[in-house]
Amino acid sequence: MVTGGTTTTITDRVLTVSHLVKKFGDVTAVNDVSFEIRPGETFGLLGPNGAGKTTIISMVAGLFPPDGGSVDVAGTAMSPSSIQAKRNIGLVPQELAIYPDLSARENLHFFGRLQGLRGKEREARVTVVLDLLGLSDRAKEQTKKFSGGMKRRLNIGIGLLHRPHLLILDEPTVGVDPQSRNSILDAVHRLSAAGTAVLYTTHYMEEAQRLCDRIAILDQGSVQAEGSSDELITLTGGADRIDLEGTGDMAAAAQAIRGILGVKRISPMGTSGLTLTVSDGPRILASIVTGAATAGMHVTSVQVSRPDLESVFLHLTGKALRD
Structure with a gap:
């Protein structure tokens, strides 16, 4: 050339x-x-x-x-x-x-x-x-x-x-x-x-x-x-992502959710929610929502996502790409 x-x-x-x-x-x-x-x-x-x-x-x-x-x-x-x-x-x-x-x-x-x-x-x-x-x-x-x-x-x-x-x-x-x-x-x-x-x-x-x-x-x-x-994507071990949006005490909600079996990582989603990396999200979703609500978070929106590149990034760095 x-x-x-x-x-x-x-x-x-x-x-x-x-x-x-x-x-x-x-x-x-x-x-x-x-x-x-x-x-x-x-x-x-x-x-x-x-x-x-x-x-x-x-x-x-x-x-x-x-x-x-x-x-x-x-x-x-x-x-x-x-x-x-x-x-x-x-x-x-x-x-x-x-x-x-x-x-x-x-x-x-x-x-x-x-x-x-x-x-x-x-x-x-x-x-x-x-x-x-x-x-x-x-x-x-x-x-x-x-x-x-x-x-x-x-x-x-x-x-x-x-x-x-x-x-x-x-x-x-x-x-x-x-x-x-x-x-x-x-x-x-x-x-x-x-x-x-x-x-x-x-x-x-x-x-x-x-x-x-x-x-x-x-x-x-x-x-x-x-x-x-x-x-x-295989590095997440098949982990799902759960986005919880809402108001209230996010820190207390994160602490309560952290003890649920299958929750691998919790990160803040701005000031209005939490992003979780979990195993078998649909199975433990009810426990997560209940735990967050009991700790003082008013959950207004829940979204469960199967593994993707964003999930991998969050799993490896604990941050969103734009952080």
């Missing part, structure tokens, strides 16, 4: 992250993290705020070095000074990196020149990217007139221009409307199907389930589990 005028030979692993460690003073932000991504695979990093996702992405992209471990991109060791390794990636940050007074086409041409694309090759890539992201009909319009979703799509397009082996998407759908969100997800799916390796972070569990071939769940800087959605 030609990248910015250079030819790169890749192995069967586009990204290899080995035993990464990063410390900030006395705080260990990333602790012995390892994973791999192969061509055409979308790999998700899921974790609550502060889990280490952004720090991992920064090291993968060579923005700063790890204190331990290594990153290899398409057969080349990554470091802040490794130009070749950086040519193999396309980094799409959460923050928009576009010029509002330029059109979409002008933005892409500008960044294409920075990426080393020249002449007809750059023109062809700009046209392909505009079409891929559904922006061809607005290509000549100043981007300051774009919706938030269109700006997000253009941001992704900039990262794609030079045909990176690895595309890093850091929460690419934050703050966009549902239609633009679906367009972005469809574009990522097409990229993966065409052989691009994708490293994807998100706060939307349904995005991870829809897009990711494998997922690593992070908490406190460490990988708690890794695998496909189905493989991760």
Whole structure:
């Protein structure tokens, strides 16, 4: 594959992250993290705020070095000074990196020149990217007139221009409307199907389930589990999730429920309820509701859910993904 005028030979692993460690003073932000991504695979990093996702992405992209471990991109060791390794990636940050007074086409041409694309090759890539992201009909319009979703799509397009082996998407759908969100997800799916390796972070569990071939769940800087959605769901041991909404003394209700056989974990659901991880939810549901009511909680809504990726996340971290 030609990248910015250079030819790169890749192995069967586009990204290899080995035993990464990063410390900030006395705080260990990333602790012995390892994973791999192969061509055409979308790999998700899921974790609550502060889990280490952004720090991992920064090291993968060579923005700063790890204190331990290594990153290899398409057969080349990554470091802040490794130009070749950086040519193999396309980094799409959460923050928009576009010029509002330029059109979409002008933005892409500008960044294409920075990426080393020249002449007809750059023109062809700009046209392909505009079409891929559904922006061809607005290509000549100043981007300051774009919706938030269109700006997000253009941001992704900039990262794609030079045909990176690895595309890093850091929460690419934050703050966009549902239609633009679906367009972005469809574009990522097409990229993966065409052989691009994708490293994807998100706060939307349904995005991870829809897009990711494998997922690593992070908490406190460490990988708690890794695998496909189905493989991760087996980690709950068939546990169900019960959401209790209501008013009253939540702390007392949680204490009372905790003693019921089959209740594995209890977490607050904001200020208006409790989320439980349990075995055989339907069988013990009556005891749970009775126990909560006796302890002073007025239950207004009950929902029982079979195991899913959200259940796994809660089971492993004790938090909701958005916490």
